[in-house]
């Protein structure tokens with residue numbers, strides 16, 4: 001499917017407009033506030049708002065994405081933030097679904113928000129993300145919830161594209177992982193025609209046991 005390829009995302013990021021709000025994702029702000037800054041990996045980082053937010057709080061961050069155009073855009077924004085923040089950030093081009101995928105290093109926090117998986121790739125992609133969490137570290141995954149498909153015109157209607165939190169948690173071996181949050185919180189956003197709609201996120205926060 002095209003929406004999982006570099007070409008699809010490069011084309012989207014090539015336009016003049018920014019695609020996302022520039023603000024960090026609320027679930028990251030809520031969860032990372034409880035963590036001591038260390039090393040972090042953000043996969044599917046897009047324009048880098050989560051990367052920037054972490055780096056500004058003292059984290060050393062790698063932002064990874066399939067789109068080199070997105071990474072260039074994110075790096076330009078990081079450079080504008082000044083040398084102290086920019087020095088804490090690295091960028092990596094990666095295709096999480098590729099057969100040629102090279103494993104990540106390990107990090108104290110692995111964050112991935114709204115990077116949606118081809119259904120047949122989901123468990124392998126989740127295992128690749130989980131493998132990048134160090135002992136004692138956190139895995140924070142956020143997806144649009146499948147119930148958002150009940151809102152006409154809001155999301156691409158691709159069966160299996162969106163995951164519940166329990167589907168995100170499914171590949172984690174519970175002897176190795178402690179589940180801290182497995183939830184589907186609601187929030188209100190502007191929907192089609194700028195009408196407010198109530199959507200749900202799937203949120204998984206798990207800690208790798210020491």
Ligand SMILES: C[S@@+](CC[C@H](N)C(=O)[O-])C[C@H]1O[C@@H](n2cnc3c(N)ncnc32)[C@H](O)[C@@H]1O
Nearest residue numbers: 009020044045046065066067095096097113114
């Ligand atoms: C919906 S955007 C989310 C961006 C950012 N996490 C945010 O919340 O603003 C999904 C991102 O995942 C990236 N992506 C899509 N497929 C990918 C893949 N196979 N490997 C790595 N990143 C991918 C896209 O380029 C895009 O930046």
